[in-house]
Amino acid sequence: MICPSCGSEYREGFTRCADCDVDLVESIVAERENLAPLTLESSGELVAELTDRLEKAGVPYAIEAGTALNLLDDPGAEIEGPEDWAARVWVAKGFEERGERILDQIRDARRLEREEQERRRSGR
């Protein structure tokens, strides 16, 4: 079993990646030799910000997004309807570190923003 987000391999019996909290797949069908998976996100807002920042930073990227992502990983799978929206973001090999750094910055900024909002709500 493989995590479609980070590529970690798991023994049979595992169904979810402990790091990414996403469902594991049997195999990643399309070999993407020159792309490295950066992240799997369920927030369109975050993805929009991320791709914008990657573009400005000159980091080549590709995204796969939609409500049937599982079918990209496992074309034979059957789904009953749209699943939760998710997007997978890839960066060209060699740009992984810059991609990670940008993603971390965005996550930090979003966390600070959330904390700030909570502080204001609680009136402190």
Ligand SMILES: [Zn+2]
């Ligand atoms: Zn993972």
